[in-house]
Structure formats: C-alpha cells, structure tokens
Amino acid sequence: MLPKTAVTPDTHTVPPATFSHGVRKGNILQVAGQVGFLPAEDGKPPTPAGPTLREQTLQALANVAAVLEAGGGSWEDAVMIRVYLTDTGHFAEFNAIWNDYFADLREAPAARTTVYVGLPAGLLVEIDALAVLG
Incomplete structure (x- = not known):
C-alpha cells in the first residue's frame, strides 16, 4: 500500500480545519483549493494579495505552484485544474490573466473546469489542481 503524505509549503499557514x-x-498529488492569500507571516491572520481579480488570481496561482x-x-505535471469564481462577470478577465500566466504551456495545457461559488467576503477566486x- 502506498503511503499518503500531507504537503504544506513553508509559505502556508496551518489550515483552519482538518485538511x-x-x-x-x-x-498523484492533489492540491487543495488555494485562494489569493499572501504568504504566511508568524502570528498574523492571512490577508488577500489585493482587492482585484488579477492580484488574487496571480497569488492563488502562486500558492498552488508552491504546493x-x-x-x-x-505546472507541467498538472492534469486538471478547477477554478472557482464568485462573479460570472469575471470570466473574460480571468481567462486573459490565465492565458498570460500559462503562455508557455499552450501545447498541452491541463484540463480546466470553472464554476461560480460563494467565497468568504473579499475573496474572488479559488483554484485547486x-x-x-x-
């Protein structure tokens, strides 16, 4: 039987629940949903990278990459990426940010699903892989 190992980068805080x-x-590596929180600072609560979709998306992608x-x-190993947006109006802007970020992986990009959800106040995007x- 293969062992199962938890993966937590140094930049991440302990999750708020048991996951x-x-x-x-x-x-196989499953990355839990990552939001646009800045890297952890000792004793401080997590804060979003900024109020914009671009800032939060780039930070969420950086957080997924860290895991x-x-x-x-x-990213070369990613076969499926799920994106959770809070606003259907953000889809086109998100795709533009995504296409710029993954410009070098256009030959065989990962599969992607995008859905619309509610996230805690101020958070606009969550991404897992x-x-x-x-």
Missing part, C-alpha cells in the same frame, strides 16, 4: 494543503500518494513544488511537482508526477 491538508496538498496530499501526495504515489505519483505543487513542495510535493515534488510543477490534480497532478500526476513523473
């Missing part, structure tokens, strides 16, 4: 920022089992890296992977490591 892991990432879990690796064999060559991928801590688990031994990268599933990676298969080589």
Whole structure:
C-alpha cells in the first residue's frame, strides 16, 4: 500500500480545519483549493494579495505552484485544474490573466473546469489542481 503524505509549503499557514494543503500518494498529488492569500507571516491572520481579480488570481496561482513544488511537482505535471469564481462577470478577465500566466504551456495545457461559488467576503477566486508526477 502506498503511503499518503500531507504537503504544506513553508509559505502556508496551518489550515483552519482538518485538511491538508496538498496530499501526495504515489505519483498523484492533489492540491487543495488555494485562494489569493499572501504568504504566511508568524502570528498574523492571512490577508488577500489585493482587492482585484488579477492580484488574487496571480497569488492563488502562486500558492498552488508552491504546493505543487513542495510535493515534488510543477505546472507541467498538472492534469486538471478547477477554478472557482464568485462573479460570472469575471470570466473574460480571468481567462486573459490565465492565458498570460500559462503562455508557455499552450501545447498541452491541463484540463480546466470553472464554476461560480460563494467565497468568504473579499475573496474572488479559488483554484485547486490534480497532478500526476513523473
């Protein structure tokens, strides 16, 4: 039986409930939903990167990337990415940010699902990922 390992980058705080920022089992790495919180500072509550979709999206992507890296992977290993937006009006802007961010991965990009949800006040986007490591 393959061991299951919790993955928490140094930049992340302890989750507010019993879950892991990432879990690796064999060559599978699941990254939990990451919002646009800035890297953790000792003793301070997490704060969003800013009020805009762009600021929060770029930070959420950086947070997912940090979990991928801590688990031994990268965006190249991501096969599925789920995006949770709070406003349907943000879809076009989000896609523009996404396309710029992943410009180098256009040949074989990960699959993506985007849904609309409610998130805590002030948060506009959450992103999770599933990676298969080589």
